[in-house]
Structure formats: structure tokens, C-alpha cells
Amino acid sequence: MGRRSWVGAGLGAALVGAVGVGLLVAPAGAAAAPPLPPVSPEDLVSSVMTARPGAFAGEVDVDNALGLPAVPGVPQLANGTSTIRVWSGGEGRGRVAIPSGDSERTLVSDGTTRWSYDSRDRTATRAPAGGGRGGPPGDAGAQDPTAAATQAVATLRQSSTVTVDGTAEVAGRAAYQLVLTPLPTERTLLREVRVAVDAETRQPLELTVLAQGSGEPALQVGFSQITYGPQDPALFTFTPPPGTTVRGAPGPDGQHRDGQRPGGDGQRPTRVGDGWDTVLIGRAPQPQQGQQRPDGAPDLSTLGTPVSGPWGAGRVITTAVATVIVTDDGRIAAGAVPQQVLTEALAR
Amino acid sequence: MTAATSAPQPVTAAPGDAVAARVRGLRKTFGATVAIDDVDLDVPAGAVLGMLGPNGSGKTTLIRMLLGLTRPTAGTVELLGHTGWDLAAALPDVGALVEGPGFHPFLTGRDNLLRCAAAEPRLVGDARGPVDAALERVGLADAARRRYRGYSLGMKQRLGLAAALLVPRRLVVLDEPTNGLDPAGTRDVRRVVAELRDAGATVLLSSHLLAEVEAVCSHVAVLQTGTLLVAGELAALLDADAGGLVVSTPDVDDAIAALRAAGAPAHRAEGGVAVPPGPLEAPQIVAALVGAGVAVWEVHRRRAHLEELFARLTEEDA
Amino acid sequence: MTTVEQARTTAPFGRLAAAEVRWVLRRPRTLVLFALLALVPVAIGVGIALTGGPGGGDRDGPGLVAAVAGNGLVLPIAALSLALALLLPLTVATAAADALAGEAAHSTLRGLLLAPVGRTRLVAMKGVGVLTVAVVAVLAVAVVGVVTGWIVVGGPSGTMITLSGTTLGLGEALGRVALVAGWTIVQLLAVAAVALAVSAFTEHPLVVLAAVLGGLIVFGVLAAIPSLEWLQPLLLTSGWGAGTDALRDPLPLDGLASSTLRALVYLVLGAAVTVWRMRRRDG
Known part of the structure; x- marks a missing residue:
């Protein structure tokens, strides 16, 4: 083994290190805006509102700069980033996993019953699936872009300027950027709400909330990765494991039980x-x-x-x-x- | 009688002669300190070369460079025909005990040797035979199954020697091998070196014990402050240094005057007059003394010892 | 019978590696560390058994330890993730410190170089030794964890309850334990590679230990500073929570994969520096 080949080996190792560090540090990288046929805001909004949420699996990144006070047990509410895993089976069936450190909250809906499981105290809470609406169950609606964006569009379209502001790539999908801006008469802290809508499935992929006086989003909830297609039906059933405390939901519609509202x-x-x-x-x-x-x-x-x-x-x-x-x-x-x-x- | 012993006589073997180790222009500096300064040295095959020098003269540094443990600042090393990046290819045939023995205290002497044996390229098959033989050879058979932790300094040294002798070697390098040994241990080392020599191996031995070197070595090299003062066959060096006569006479002053008049550099010495090697041979000196009417009891050739040679060389240089 | 083979200039690698493994596994301090590691799951298991099942006084304890109650097969994973914080890195760092710095301190490194074991092969041989320590250490925790979990903690008849509230059968549960064990070994090898690199520069084993433990502490501090969040992807320790992912269902591989990639980068860099240094080091 000559000296030269060792120099080569050293360089190779340095290269591996550099590439590895690059892989570790590199952000997802802002992809170029994909070319898509133009669409009017009305068509986009209505296609979103009529689109039937299909089966998919994905990961949702929550980038929270809302400035909420820290609430024990719900780290997603505090400032910071977190990742939530979402599975949807369509027809009201869904599973949401909210990992945090050494524990996890799991929300499962099989279309008729909603389960919420907390690994820290090993309690499972059962509630009837209210409304039968699509999308993942429970309070996950606030964090799942499907429910969140649909809700935002429906509520805000009368009082807002609704435009389609170009295209973007979200979770590897080509998407339209629907922008809702409050009318000048509205007295609000919000400057703009942007919803990225999958050009193909018309499913909202990302919700960005911008507040007055800040360039950075106050809240960004979006898929970092999404795969459409049928999911394992076992994901949407829940059997409380042995040793679990099972209780019914305390409030109507199970709304209060997470203490977030x-x-x-x-x-x-x-x-x-x-x-x-x-x-x-x-x-x-x-x-x-x-x-x-x-x-x-x-x-x-x-x-x-x-x-x-x-x-x-x-x-x-x-x-x-x-x-x-x-x-x-x-x-x-x-x-x-x-x-x-x-x-x-x-x-x- | 030839003179001029002060000029170093490097034992540079003629081309084609077998040389176990050879260094040329070897130099090693540690920062501003020059440890080895432009040393040329040949270790003839089959020789027992004693390397002499005061502490800090660079003996160990030279040995470490010879074995590839330290990189020379300049110069080349050739070991059993291998040189440069290929130097390590010579090491399987080289046994070495450098800078004291190094073993793991939590293992027995035998287990330490077994671990060394696993790394010996020349050893194939069951290592226990050679290990036990080596332990026997250095007189450690009885202590083989004791932990190294409990060994005396001499036993540690013996174990180091055993590791150097695990397999038949063409060259054995022993750095201060008798360090910490009792007289019996010293005799054992002397015996082992003789055995190696008889088996045709070359031995390079560094020591500050001149009697030791004189007793076992065929060649010597003398180092001081990184410089090779002299190197050559021990007998030739002693003979060369032995030149000169001692004249026993009651008429010291007359004798000195007569000899100086005849052109011989004489000076007063214990028991009479010393005549260092010079232009005159012994018969001419005797004739000059007798011609001047000096009474001469005895004239004899001075018998040199390594100790004197060493002392003269190192003091001369200093 | 012994024969002398002239062609070889280094001993066969298998023999070197075997001798190294024997040496490593006979070292008293390594054995003491193994024993300590095996005590970790035992201590957790006994603690859980004494304080009672879920809903007992264990809600303030570490999250994973709480998940062990009545759920014995989680014990090996909880024990591994607990030991990964300090004891496991300490064990491999000790092995790496002894491997080069310790050999240099005992003057035995010189013997290996003179044998000769080639300098690169020496690093490989030491790598095998440290790998052995990492594997045995992790196995000690995992196996004792499974046994203790089974006997002392017990649980729902050979199943594991995940953090997601699902129940895994014995086979898959043991598979998850094996996954965490393998992942932990890779993380430890990253620590070991860096420790070996430090070890190649010094002849004081304590310097290696101090460097590794100090490094872990510094990483922990850096990870806790919000304005240095951009550093997170570079810190080896920032992926060490991913072992918990094995308790989630369906199994998320992102965290395990990215932390493994990070560990491999550390591993390659550490190994490269070690080889580079050992090619030059004075024996």
C-alpha cells in the first residue's frame, strides 16, 4: 500500500465526511415552482370544498410561532417545531400519532368511534365520532391540514380577498397557493393565510398563517411527506391494551377532553x-x-x-x-x- | 605499528558484503534539538555490534529509526535488504527489545507472550510450544503463570528478551538488555547473545556497560551527542588504540628529552615514560634510549581496554 | 506442530483479531463495566416491581421507565436508552482508550508495531476489539433486560404494548428490541471511532475518557441552547432519542435512519483520522 493511495483514502474519507455533513445539515431545499395550468380562486376553493379526502399516509410538520403559553402535556402548542404522523383511510377513518420525547398521544377513529390514547398515564378515552365528517378525528383537526384548510376557506371567503398566488411544491407534490387576505375593513391581527392545495387531489397540504408586523409565519402546518393510496385497515382500529384505564369522553363531542379549548x-x-x-x-x-x-x-x-x-x-x-x-x-x-x-x- | 586512531573508521562493508542493517546520512531532530546528526553505520551480517554512548547520546533514537518506529528527519535506513516503505517487511525476522519491556500487567507472563505470538508473522500453528521454549530460554519457566504485575524488574527484562526470541531471527536488537538484571541475569543475556551469534544471527546491542560490550561484541559503534565517533571491529579498534609503548626507567627526564630529540612524542606516565604511537617503531625507540644512555628496565606495548578507548573518544570530542 | 512460513510479513488478520478479542474480554475493568451494564435493567426492573404498576408513583420518573410497568418487554429498550446516556459511551470509550493510548502507555504498542502488525491493520484489529466491547455491552443490557422484564416485571403474556397503544406479539417485540440493540451498537461505534481517534493522539487513556465524556456533555449543552438549533443535525447525541421510536407503532424509521446516517459519518471520520494518525505515530 503506497503513500499515494493513503492520501487518496484520506481524501475519500474527508469527502465522505463532507457529504455526510451536507446530508445532515441540508434543508429540504426550496424547489422551483412547478408549472401548472392557471385556475381561478373560486374553482380552487370549490374544488377543495368538494374534494373527498381519500386514503393517505403522511407526516405533518408543525412550525409554531404563535407565542402561546406552554401547556403541560401538549408540547405541540408551545413555540417550536414538531412532527405529527397522520394516516387517513377515508370515510372518517384516521389515525394521528403525536410523538413527544418518551411518550406519544394517539388518536384513532374507525368512522364511528374515536379513541384517544396517552402513553404517559396509559389512559384511553372513547367518544362517538361526531358529525361523521372526513379527516382525522378529534382535536387533530386543528393540526391536520385537510381539516384545517377546509375550515379556513369556508369561514373566511366572505370577508377576504381570495387569490391564487402561483404554485409551490409541498411534500414533493405540485400545489396551488391559495392566499386569503383580510379585507381592509377587518380589524384583525392576521395579515394573510396561505393554503397550499395539491394540484391533483385538491387536498390542502400546507397552512401558513402570517400575522401583522412579522415576515415569519406565526404558524405553519404542512405535510413534509405524503403518500396517497389505501392504508392498512388495522391502523384505524383501536383496542385498549391490557393495563389501560378506559374512560368515556367527559364533555359533549369530546371537545374538552384535551384541555385545549x-x-x-x-x-x-x-x-x-x-x-x-x-x-x-x-x-x-x-x-x-x-x-x-x-x-x-x-x-x-x-x-x-x-x-x-x-x-x-x-x-x-x-x-x-x-x-x-x-x-x-x-x-x-x-x-x-x-x-x-x-x-x-x-x-x- | 599504524597510528591515527582518532579518525573514525566506519565499518562500511564493501559492496556485495552481507549487511544486516545500514543507515546513511541519518538525521533526526526534535524541534531545535538534534538527536542524531548525519550518521552512517553498517551492521555486518553475523556481527555482534555493541552500540556505546553516554545517556542521551542518541542510541535509542538510532535504534528506533532503524526499526521504523520513528521517522528519520533525513537519511535512509536499510534493514535486512528492505528500505523505505518496505522496511516493515524486514521486521518478521527482527527480534527487538527496545526501551524496556512492555507487557500488560493483568496477564500472566505466558499469556502476554501468547498475545505477542499471535502477532508474529513467522509463527504458524500452535504458539504454545515456541512460547514455552522462549520462557525456558530466558529462565522464566517457573514464573510463566504469574501475572506480569508481580514480576521483578529483572523478570520483566527477561520476558522482554523472550518476546524478542519467540521465533528464529536474523537480527536481534537489544536496547540495554541487562538493565535491572542481577549478575546471573547478565550471564544469561551473555549466553543468549552467544547462542544467537553461533546460530548465525546478527545482534545489535546497546549498552552503557563497557565490560559487557567488550565481553560479547565483535564490533562496536560509539555515539556521542548524536554523532558517530567511531565504528568498527572491536579487536581492530583496540589494537589500533593499543599502539604505543611504556618505558620503565629511573631517568624519566633524560628519556623524554632523548625521545623528543629523536622525534617521538613522549610524556611522563605512571611507571615511567609513555610513548604514544608516532613516527618511530619500537626498535628505533629502544635504540634512541640506549644511544642516549638512559637506563631501561622494561619496554612493553600498552594493552588498551574498551574503557580507555571509550573515555578517550568521548572526552576528546567533548 | 509449529512451522515457519517465510512468505508472510504480517500475521493473519483472523489470528490478530481473535487475540485482540481475547485480550479485550479478559481486561478486568471491561468486565466490571459489563457487570454494571447488566445491573441497569435489573435495577429498573426491581424498582418497577417494588413501586407497583402503572398509575403508581412512577409518573414523575423518566418517560420510558414509566412505560415499563406491567410491560416487561419494554425494559430492555428503556434500559438501553438509559444506558446510552452515559454508561454505554463510557464503556466503549474505555475500550478505545485502552486500545491505543493504553497500549502506548504500557509500551505494548511498540511490540505490535515491531511484530509487525501493519499500522492500518492495527487500527482494524483495534476496531474489532472495540466493536466486540460495544456488542457485548449492548447484548448484556438487552439480554438481561429481556430476562428481567420477563421474570421480574412480567406483562401481558409475551407481548409488548407500544407507546401508540397497540400490542405487539413476542416475535415482533423481540424484533424491536433487536432493532434498538443494533441501532445502539451503531451509535456506540460512532463514539468509539471518535474515541479511537483521540486515543491515537495520546498515551494517556484518561485523556480519551475525558474527551469523550466532555464531548457528550458539551453536545448536551449545545443542544440545549435554542439559538444554536442549527447545530442540532451535526450533534451525534441529538439523534439519541430515536431509540424510543421502536416503541411506536407503526414503526417510524426517519429518526432511526437519520441518526444512523449521522453515526456513520462520525464513524468514517473517526476511523479516517485514526488511520491517518496511526500511519504517522511514533511507536
């Missing part, structure tokens, strides 16, 4: 206004429910800064895209609006 407990919240500056007013969770899931329901009394006005007194929690006021008498007002809009709604 304060104000949804007991009675439906009141809507004040419409469009982008809609304010929801509800009541704080009742104490007896809160005791049951001490780490699930955030203790709102310690969050935010105190405020008061003609409407009363309370605490205000401000994030990049939304403001929440919890009044001392137990009311909660929330909206993607500045604080003033909330106080006006409360004073009404």
Missing part, C-alpha cells in the same frame, strides 16, 4: 361579529372538571397580564395571532383581533 365546556360560546374579527365569548371550565385533569387544563388564572375596563377586570393573554381575555367573573373572550376588539365585544 377553554370555554368550550358546558355551553357553546357566543359569537360576536363575523369574518376575521369574530370574537368568541364563553365561560371558563368548571373547577370539578379541572380537578380531574390537572395537567390537561391550563390554569388560566396565572397567565397573562391584568387589565380592566368598563366591561370589568381580568387578564389578557396576547399572542402573535390572537388575543384572549379571561375576566374575573369567569368569561373568556378570544379572537384573532387586537385587545380593543375583545373589550368592545365584552362590553356589549
Whole structure:
């Protein structure tokens, strides 16, 4: 073995190292915008609303800069990035895996029953699948782009400018970029909501929320990888494993059980206004429910800064895209609006 | 009687002569320190070459370069006909004990040797026979199954010697082999070296014990501060150095005057007058003394010892 | 009978490797570390058995340890992921420290170089030794973990409950354990390669241990600094949580694959530096 070949070996090793480091560090890389036939916003929106969610498997990256307070047990809500695995079997069947560190929350819907399993305390919660709507079950709707974008389109189209702003590549799929911009009359913290729609399946692939005064998205939820096609039916069934505590969902529609929607407990919240500056007013969770899931329901009394006005007194929690006021008498007002809009709604 | 012993006489074998090891223009520097400075040396095949030099004279560095353990700053090394990148190809035929024995304390002497044996290219098949034979040869058979941890300095040295002798060698390099050995151990080393010589192997032995070298070596090389002062056959060097006469006389001053007048450099010495090798041969010196009427009790040739040679060489240079 | 073969200039590699493995497995401190590693699953298992099943007082413990309760086959995976934090890297770093720096300190490296074992073959031989230590160490944890999980913790008759709430049969459960064991070995080899590279530069084994443990701590600190998030893909330790993925169902391979790739990069770089240095090192 000559000296030269060793020099070669050394260079080779250095090359392997450089390539390896490159592979490790390189971001997914912004692909060039794929050429697609033009489509009108109306056609795109309607095709999204009529598209039937088919079977697919994918991974969803959540890049969260909402500035929400950290809630124990739901790390996805705090600022940062996380990855969620999603399987859909169509017809309301779905599975969502939310991994976090050494544990995992699993949500399974077989079309008639929803299961939620938490590996940390090994509890499984069962609820009837409400509404029979497509897409993955439960509160995953907020994180699954199919449900999230469909919802956003439907709610916002009257009060928004809707345009198709070119194309993009998301999770290796060619996609249209649907952009919803609030009309100038809307008093909102949001600047723009972008939804990337798969050009072929018309399924929303990515949701980007941009707030006023910031170039970086406040929230980006999107597939980093998606494969369409039939999935193993076993994915959409759930049998509580031995040693699991099984309980029924505590609230109607299983809405409260993850503690992510304060104000949804007991009675439906009141809507004040419409469009982008809609304010929801509800009541704080009742104490007896809160005791049951001490780490699930955030203790709102310690969050935010105190405020008061003609409407009363309370605490205000401000994030990049939304403001929440919890009044001392137990009311909660929330909206993607500045604080003033909330106080006006409360004073009404 | 020839003179001029101060000029080094490198034993540069004529081309075609068998040489076990050869270095040319060898130089090694560690930073600003010159450890070995332009050394040319041949180790003739079949010779027992003793390398002499004070501590720090570069003996070990020279041996390490010879074995490929250290890279020379400049110069070439040839070992059993192999050189450069191919040097390691000579090592299977070279047994070496360099810078003291190195073994693992948690293994027995025998297990240490078995581990060495596994790495010996020349050893094929069951290593236990050669290992036990080597242990026997260095007198360690009784302690073979004790942990190296408990060995005395002498036993460790013997085990190192055994490792160098695991397989028949063409060249054996022993760096201070008698270090830490008792007289019996020293005798054993002397016996082993003689056996190796009789078997036709070349031995390169470094030592600061001059008597040791004088007793076993056929050749010597003397190093000082990285420079080779002299190298050659031991007998020839001693003979050359032995030139000169000692004259026993009561008339010391007259004798010196007479000899200087005759052109011989004489000086006062213990027991009379010493006449170093010079232009005059012994009969002329005696004639000059008798002609000057100096009473001469005895004239004898001075018998040199390695110790004197070494002392003269190293002091001269310093 | 012994014969002398003239053609060979180095001993057969198989013989060198076998001698190295024998040497490595007889070293007292390595054996002590193996014993300590085997104690990890035993300690977890006994702890779980004493504190009771799920819903007991173990919710504050490490997440994976909590998942072991009543679910014995998770024990080897939990024990491996716990040991990967410190004890396993310490074990392979010790082996790597002894492999080159330790041999140099005992002057035995010189003997190997003079035998001669070629310098590159020496690195390969040492690699085999360290690989052996990594494999035996991981197997000690995994096998003792399976046995302890089976006997002490027990569980639903030879099945494993995943973090996703599904139940795996014995075969697949053992397959998951084997997957984590193999993945852990690769991660350890990355540590070992870097440790060997350090080992090639020094003759003080403690320097190697300090470098490896210090490196792990520094990596941990770097990973905890939010503004250095871009460094994460470069840090070997940032992929070490992926072992937990084996407890998810369906099995996500992304984390395991990317951390394995990262480990291989460390492995190649460490090996290259080691070979480069050993080609030049004075014996």
C-alpha cells in the first residue's frame, strides 16, 4: 500500500465526511415552482370544498410561532417545531400519532368511534365520532391540514380577498397557493393565510398563517411527506391494551377532553361579529372538571397580564395571532383581533 | 605499528558484503534539538555490534529509526535488504527489545507472550510450544503463570528478551538488555547473545556497560551527542588504540628529552615514560634510549581496554 | 506442530483479531463495566416491581421507565436508552482508550508495531476489539433486560404494548428490541471511532475518557441552547432519542435512519483520522 493511495483514502474519507455533513445539515431545499395550468380562486376553493379526502399516509410538520403559553402535556402548542404522523383511510377513518420525547398521544377513529390514547398515564378515552365528517378525528383537526384548510376557506371567503398566488411544491407534490387576505375593513391581527392545495387531489397540504408586523409565519402546518393510496385497515382500529384505564369522553363531542379549548365546556360560546374579527365569548371550565385533569387544563388564572375596563377586570393573554381575555367573573373572550376588539365585544 | 586512531573508521562493508542493517546520512531532530546528526553505520551480517554512548547520546533514537518506529528527519535506513516503505517487511525476522519491556500487567507472563505470538508473522500453528521454549530460554519457566504485575524488574527484562526470541531471527536488537538484571541475569543475556551469534544471527546491542560490550561484541559503534565517533571491529579498534609503548626507567627526564630529540612524542606516565604511537617503531625507540644512555628496565606495548578507548573518544570530542 | 512460513510479513488478520478479542474480554475493568451494564435493567426492573404498576408513583420518573410497568418487554429498550446516556459511551470509550493510548502507555504498542502488525491493520484489529466491547455491552443490557422484564416485571403474556397503544406479539417485540440493540451498537461505534481517534493522539487513556465524556456533555449543552438549533443535525447525541421510536407503532424509521446516517459519518471520520494518525505515530 503506497503513500499515494493513503492520501487518496484520506481524501475519500474527508469527502465522505463532507457529504455526510451536507446530508445532515441540508434543508429540504426550496424547489422551483412547478408549472401548472392557471385556475381561478373560486374553482380552487370549490374544488377543495368538494374534494373527498381519500386514503393517505403522511407526516405533518408543525412550525409554531404563535407565542402561546406552554401547556403541560401538549408540547405541540408551545413555540417550536414538531412532527405529527397522520394516516387517513377515508370515510372518517384516521389515525394521528403525536410523538413527544418518551411518550406519544394517539388518536384513532374507525368512522364511528374515536379513541384517544396517552402513553404517559396509559389512559384511553372513547367518544362517538361526531358529525361523521372526513379527516382525522378529534382535536387533530386543528393540526391536520385537510381539516384545517377546509375550515379556513369556508369561514373566511366572505370577508377576504381570495387569490391564487402561483404554485409551490409541498411534500414533493405540485400545489396551488391559495392566499386569503383580510379585507381592509377587518380589524384583525392576521395579515394573510396561505393554503397550499395539491394540484391533483385538491387536498390542502400546507397552512401558513402570517400575522401583522412579522415576515415569519406565526404558524405553519404542512405535510413534509405524503403518500396517497389505501392504508392498512388495522391502523384505524383501536383496542385498549391490557393495563389501560378506559374512560368515556367527559364533555359533549369530546371537545374538552384535551384541555385545549377553554370555554368550550358546558355551553357553546357566543359569537360576536363575523369574518376575521369574530370574537368568541364563553365561560371558563368548571373547577370539578379541572380537578380531574390537572395537567390537561391550563390554569388560566396565572397567565397573562391584568387589565380592566368598563366591561370589568381580568387578564389578557396576547399572542402573535390572537388575543384572549379571561375576566374575573369567569368569561373568556378570544379572537384573532387586537385587545380593543375583545373589550368592545365584552362590553356589549 | 599504524597510528591515527582518532579518525573514525566506519565499518562500511564493501559492496556485495552481507549487511544486516545500514543507515546513511541519518538525521533526526526534535524541534531545535538534534538527536542524531548525519550518521552512517553498517551492521555486518553475523556481527555482534555493541552500540556505546553516554545517556542521551542518541542510541535509542538510532535504534528506533532503524526499526521504523520513528521517522528519520533525513537519511535512509536499510534493514535486512528492505528500505523505505518496505522496511516493515524486514521486521518478521527482527527480534527487538527496545526501551524496556512492555507487557500488560493483568496477564500472566505466558499469556502476554501468547498475545505477542499471535502477532508474529513467522509463527504458524500452535504458539504454545515456541512460547514455552522462549520462557525456558530466558529462565522464566517457573514464573510463566504469574501475572506480569508481580514480576521483578529483572523478570520483566527477561520476558522482554523472550518476546524478542519467540521465533528464529536474523537480527536481534537489544536496547540495554541487562538493565535491572542481577549478575546471573547478565550471564544469561551473555549466553543468549552467544547462542544467537553461533546460530548465525546478527545482534545489535546497546549498552552503557563497557565490560559487557567488550565481553560479547565483535564490533562496536560509539555515539556521542548524536554523532558517530567511531565504528568498527572491536579487536581492530583496540589494537589500533593499543599502539604505543611504556618505558620503565629511573631517568624519566633524560628519556623524554632523548625521545623528543629523536622525534617521538613522549610524556611522563605512571611507571615511567609513555610513548604514544608516532613516527618511530619500537626498535628505533629502544635504540634512541640506549644511544642516549638512559637506563631501561622494561619496554612493553600498552594493552588498551574498551574503557580507555571509550573515555578517550568521548572526552576528546567533548 | 509449529512451522515457519517465510512468505508472510504480517500475521493473519483472523489470528490478530481473535487475540485482540481475547485480550479485550479478559481486561478486568471491561468486565466490571459489563457487570454494571447488566445491573441497569435489573435495577429498573426491581424498582418497577417494588413501586407497583402503572398509575403508581412512577409518573414523575423518566418517560420510558414509566412505560415499563406491567410491560416487561419494554425494559430492555428503556434500559438501553438509559444506558446510552452515559454508561454505554463510557464503556466503549474505555475500550478505545485502552486500545491505543493504553497500549502506548504500557509500551505494548511498540511490540505490535515491531511484530509487525501493519499500522492500518492495527487500527482494524483495534476496531474489532472495540466493536466486540460495544456488542457485548449492548447484548448484556438487552439480554438481561429481556430476562428481567420477563421474570421480574412480567406483562401481558409475551407481548409488548407500544407507546401508540397497540400490542405487539413476542416475535415482533423481540424484533424491536433487536432493532434498538443494533441501532445502539451503531451509535456506540460512532463514539468509539471518535474515541479511537483521540486515543491515537495520546498515551494517556484518561485523556480519551475525558474527551469523550466532555464531548457528550458539551453536545448536551449545545443542544440545549435554542439559538444554536442549527447545530442540532451535526450533534451525534441529538439523534439519541430515536431509540424510543421502536416503541411506536407503526414503526417510524426517519429518526432511526437519520441518526444512523449521522453515526456513520462520525464513524468514517473517526476511523479516517485514526488511520491517518496511526500511519504517522511514533511507536
